[in-house]
Amino acid sequence: MLRVAVVGSGPSGVFTAQALVQQESVPGVTVDVLDRLPCPYGLVRYGVAPDHEKIKSLQNTLRTSLEHPAITFLGNVPVGEGPGEVAPARLRELYHAVVYCVGAASARRMGIPGEDLPGSFSATDFVSWYSAHPDSPPDAFALPARSAVVIGVGNVAVDVARVLARGADELAATDVPHAALSALAESRVTDIHMVGRRGPAQAKFTTKELRELGSLSGVRALVRAEEAALDPAWEDGSALPGIVRRNLDVLRGWAAAGDPPPGPPDGRGRRIHVRFFLRPVAVLGDSAVRAVRFERTVPDGAGGVRGTGQFEDIEAQLVLRSVGYRGVPIAGLPFDAAGGTVPHAAGRVLRDGAPSPGEYVAGWIKRGPTGVIGTNRPCAKETVQSLLADAPSLLARRPADDPRAALRTAGVAPVEWPGWLGIEAAESELGRSLGRRTVKIPDWEGLLGAAGCVRG
Known part of the structure; x- marks a missing residue:
């Protein structure tokens, strides 16, 4: 019987476990899915915005796999060489x-x-906070800012801009932790600037998420036509992929609506300014963020941009950088x-250029x-095919009898x-006690207590 450990219970880990137990070439495979956190689902639980319930429903698919009789979930298992x-x-x-x-x-x-001034954070920090990641302090964001700058024009940037702009009464129907909901309800943010160093045709958001920004109650999405027009595709994007053409259509509609009236928006109204061809060069402030300085860029003719030596400061008391992830x-x-x-090599871990027997990778770390x-499915399949091809040599070694007993020891x-x-039951009860639906438990002690476990 082939015994496999999968480290990570997000989509790539669960897809890997699923592919292993559903294949027929090597009978009797069992899989332990290990995770540092006591909760499964990875970024589906701790990275998808709380108001994107359709995407979050992928948890139901992952759940079905983790309940397979040949798959065992083992949370609260940190992997490394530390204490x-x-x-x-x-x-x-x-x-x-x-x-x-x-x-x-x-x-x-x-x-x-x-970049490290108080008030400057990664968007990942903000996402972890409103997603109740137990490593994120519940009071990490007090949101006294009036103006926020989000650096980046991908879907994560859109997510954090939308959560900042959306009313707390709308988010109350989600599983957002109560401390985050309270902070968002007291937020004084009126202007959110989402800024990219290249043009609208190079932005990485998807059209559905982009349109959402323009349909939020009490929110106006704004684009400066003269700025976006620096992109040659602004006037004619007919040769571009469909998603880019649709994005441009949305942005042109916002640009055609014109500039907002001067001064702060009325009531609880908020504005999202989508800016292009601005490259951040400094976060300004003494004891805290007060602005971000950008250099105007223009296309360089080779798919990139070059600086012009012209600068613009955008007021901000909160800066969220969304410029990508890193393993x-x-x-x-x-x-x-x-x-x-x-x-x-095809999922086989290489040590000094040679495959390391029995060690594999899948997903973003690969x-x-x-x-x-969905990209994680073919990625996991490739790795599983390599592992199964190696099965005869892997089975020649007999591992220890009981991994769970060894972990406890x-x-x-x-x-x-x-x-x-x-x-899950405790989060449902927490929601009922607060007059809401399910509400996430945001701390290690609460999660492990609900699981009947004590943190080591």
């Missing part, structure tokens, strides 16, 4: 094979002066610092932070599926 962690070398002793599906956990930095190294595994990935959720207290069901 209280399970070393990759130890996992290789416990399993025939280990597949790492740990994603890309850190946010890229801009590398500009003032982080796992102690005990090789790591390509330049690409932020584990070196591999290919980098690219693609959508090492001081790790795994949260199994009944513990996760306890968390």
Whole structure:
């Protein structure tokens, strides 16, 4: 019987486990899906915005896989070589094979002066906060700002701009943690600037998410036509892919609506300014953020941009950078610092250029932070095919008899599926006590207590 550990319970990890137990070439495969957190689903739980319930419903698909009789979920199992962690070398002793599906956990930095001033954060920090990630302090964002700058024009940037602009009464119907909901209800933000260094044809958002910004109650989306027109595709994008043409149509509609009246918007009204061809060069302020300085850019004719030496300061008391994700190294595994990935060949981990027996990768830690959720399926399939091809040599070694007993002996207290069901029940009860639907528990102690476990 082939015993496999999959490290990571997000889409790539669950798709890997599913592919392993559904294949027929190697009978009797069992899979333990390990996660550092006591909760499954990865970025579907802790990265998808709370008001995107259709995407979050993917949890139901992942749940079906994790309830397969040959798959066991083991949360609260940190992997690494630090205190209280399970070393990759130890996992290789416990399993025939280990597949790492740990994603890309850190946010890229801009590398500009003032980036670490109080009030400047990664968008990842903000997403973790409103998604109740237990590593994020519930009071991380007080939101006293009037003006916020979101640097980036991808779907994560759209998500954080939308959550800042959306009324707290609308978010109350989601699972957003109560502390975050209270902070958003008291937010004084009136203007949100979403800024990209290139043009509208190069923006990475999808049309559905972009349109949402223009349909929010009490919110006006604004585009400066003269700025967007620096992009040659602004006037005629007929040769571009369909998604880009649709994006341009939405943006042209906002530009045609004209400029807003001067001064702050009336009542609780908010404005989202979608800006292009501005490259951040500094976050300004002394003890806290007060503005972001941008350099005007123009197309360089080769798909990039060049600076013009002209600068613009945009007032801000809150800065959220959304310039991409990056994989982080796992102690005990090789790591390509330049690409932020584990070196591999068709999913087989490479040590000193040669495949490391029984070690594999899938998902973002394998290919980098690219693609959508569905991209993880073919990525997982490729890795599983490599693992199954190696099965005869993997089965020649007999691992330890009981991985769970070994984990407990090492001081790790795994949260199994009944513990996760306890968390779900506690979150439902928390929502009822607050007069809401299900509300996420935002801290380690609360999650582990609900699971019947104590944090080591």
